[in-house]
Structure formats: structure tokens, C-alpha cells
Amino acid sequence: MDFFPTEEQKMIQQMARDFAERELKPRAAEIDTTRLLPLPVLKAMAGLGMMGMNIPAEYGGSQTGVVSYSLAMTEIGKACASTAVTMSVTNMVAEVIHAFGREEHRRTYIPRICSGEYPSGAFALSESTAGSDPSSMKTSADRSGDEYILNGSKTFITSGDIAGIFVVWAKTDKSGGAKGISAFLVERGTAGFKVGRNEEKMGQKGSPTNEISIEECRLPRDSLLGREGEGFKIAMMALDGGRIGIGSLAVGIGLAALEYATEYAKNRIQFGKPISSFQAIQWMIADSFTELEAARLLVLRAAHRKGKSLPFTREASMGKVYATETANRVCYKALQILGGYGYMKEYPLERHSRDCRGTTIYEGTSEIQRLVIAREILGGNLV
Ligand code: CAA
DSSP states (O other): OOOOOHHHHHHHHHHHHHIIIIIIGGGHHHHHTTTOOOOHHHHHHTTTTTOOSSSSGGGGGOOHHHHHHHHHHHHHHHHHHHHHHHHHHHHHHHHHHHHHSOOHHHHHHHHHHHSSSEEEEEEOOBBBBBBBBBGOOOOEEEEEEEEEEEEEEEEETTTTTTTEEEEEESSSTTSSSSGEEEEEEEEEETEEEEEEEEEOOOOTTTSSSEEEEEEEEEEEGGGGGGSSTHHHHHHHHHHHHHHHHHHHHHHHHHHHHHHHHHHHHHEEEEEEEEEEEEEEHHHHHHHHHHHHHHHHHHHHHHHHHHHOOOOOOHHHHHHHHHHHHHHHHHHHHHHHHHGGGGTTTOOOOOOOOHHGGGGGTSSSOHHHHHHHHHHHHHTOOOO
């Protein structure tokens, strides 16, 4: 057992930290207010290898591995959660294409993602009536000669406004439940595939969240990812990896909130002393950091297992649920330490608290993570 990152992992963490401090932290409040991510910043991140961290170099990836990805994601999340979720979904899409795409898909799309030519990828699974239960989706894909014709709609699609490539799930067999679902690659601008409004959200406002309407959208037969009927498993496997990203991001938000509140507590004088000298504040700081460290270790363990090609479904869900719920608790306490100032927009705590809230919801709610963990344990995976 070794709790220390390698020299290379430390270097990547430092690189992400420097970039985040320099390029993201100063812009995060503006990104939140304007609801716009600066595309040159995403391009610069791609240039540093952050958009294909688990992708081999031959496809343009930086091949730095899953642990480095988690460490980098935490640094980016610490500075700007909107940017971090974009990085997360983009890496996830690159990995899905790498794992399940044909060689032509890999050669065409992955370099565009990794180089930043596409500012983002998008993962179009959820629908208005199929969120936690994607197998009940209604979007259909009917075969017609050498084409599939897709009809339906998607909801809450991260990066819809900026993605160059979408992985879209649809039913090729309407009576087949989970086994009737297939995954397709759809390029932005494809006829019949229309990105709709950018939803107004509570947090992570710079990351666009769109509706998508799909009407008579004709795709060549080889747009299929994997085999027909394999789509549900592709989604689940991709989400296992995605959950490591979101857990890492949440740790970053929690650390940012705690760091700010700790500095504040050392300087805020009440009753003639810094409030950091009061046990009530010290305990909040101590508990927050302890829980964040536990969260970080859980998430890194999932990342380590994924990197070693070991099963990691349970670990990713444990990391996600614990990190995202911890980060919410930490944001609550950090805001409390600032008192009235924490509640003001002028200070970053209210943004961190809003940004953090969604992490327990997207890429599988906390309730779904617990369901996954419980199923694994009940199925005998207790080691
Ligand atoms: N890896 C591989 N295969 C898996 C798997 C995994 N992690 N989980 C399930 N499967 C397989 C099962 O083995 C099963 O295959 P067989 O029939 O061959 O045995 C098949 O998939 C169906 O599995 P279940 O019966 O377990 O399926 P279920 O309907 O009970 O659902 C669930 C399981 C875990 C609840 C799943 O539906 C789920 O994860 N729901 C949450 C969806 C989600 O996270 N949505 C997030 C939206 S995307 C997003 O937020 C991205 C973004 O934009 C930021």
C-alpha cells in the first residue's frame, strides 16, 4: 500500500493547480454571473492535456492515467466548478469513444476532443421522464436501409451548447428495456438534431445544460457505438468513470470553501479574539478537513482501481456519494463560519454552496449511488 502520488502525478497536480490559480480562479465569479465559459480557456486546458487524460497518445491523449485525472480535476474544481464539469464530461466522452468506437471513430473524433477543436463532448442519456431510470427512455432509433432514424428528446445535457460531438442513447428495440438501448455518435449540426435552451440553474452556471430535440435525425449505420443493444452497459461503464470525475470535482469545491473559511476565521475578530480561537469554529474546520481527506482517499482508490483495470463500480459510487455529500456539508459549515458575509454574493462561499449542490444529483443521485453500493454488497462484494 502506498499513499503517495508518483513524481509524475505530483507534477500533473501542480500543473493543474497553477493553471487553475492563474486562469480560472480570477474568472470564476464572472463565469457564474455571465453563464459563459471562456472557450480559449478550455482550449488552453486541452493544450495542457486535460481533455483526454486517460487516452493513448496515438489519438492525441495525454495518457496520464486516472489518478492524475482525479488529482487534476480536484484542482480545477477548486477554482471553477463549471469548468471542471466540462472537463469531466469531455474526458468521459473521449473515453467512451475510445472504449467502444470503431477505429474510424477514434481517429476522427478523439483528436478533435483532445486538441480542444471541440470545446467539449456531451453525454445525451437523460430524458424528461428517464433520469435515474435511463432504461425507460423513449428516444427511438429505427433502422432504415443503411441508416438509423432517431426521434425523441434529451434533457439536462451538460455542454449541449458547446459540444462538438454527442454520444446519444436511443432504443433500437422499444420492447427490450435496458437491452433495447444503443449508443450513437452525433456530430453537432447534424440535421434533425437541435440543441435547445440552456437551462437556468442554481449553480455551475457557466456550464451549459441543454434540452435537445431529435426529429427524423438520420445517421449512417456506422454511427453506432459498440453493438446494437449494448448501449445501456456502455452508459453504465462510462458513468462509473464519470463518477470518479464528479467525486474529485466535489472534493475541490469543498477544499476551496474550507480554505477560504479558515483564512477568514484567522482574521475575523469577535469578542476580542480571532474566531479561529473558539472551539466551535475549530471543530468545524477539523471535521471538514477530516471528511474531505476521507473523501479524497475514497475517490483516489476508485481512480487507482480503474487505472489498474480492476473492478471499480462500487468504489466509484462510494467515492461519489461520500465526496459530494461531504463537500455539501463542508460548504454549509464554511459559509456558517463567515456568518452574514458567507451569505453575500461578494464572497465566494455562496457560489461554492450553489455549485456543490448539483454534484449529489448529476451522474447518478446519491440515492442511485447507494443502490449501486448496496447491490454490490448484497451480491457478495464485501472485500
Ligand atoms: N457496468 C457494466 N454493466 C452494468 C453496470 C456497470 N456499472 N451496471 C449495470 N450493468 C448491466 C447489468 O449487468 C445488466 O446487464 P445484464 O442484464 O446483462 O445482466 C444491465 O446493465 C442492466 O442492469 P440493471 O438491471 O442493474 O439496471 P437497472 O435498470 O436496475 O439500473 C442503475 C441500474 C444503477 C439504477 C442505473 O439505471 C443507473 O445508474 N441510473 C442512474 C443514471 C445516471 O447516472 N444518470 C446520469 C445522467 S448522465 C449525466 O448526468 C452526465 C452529465 O451530463 C454530467
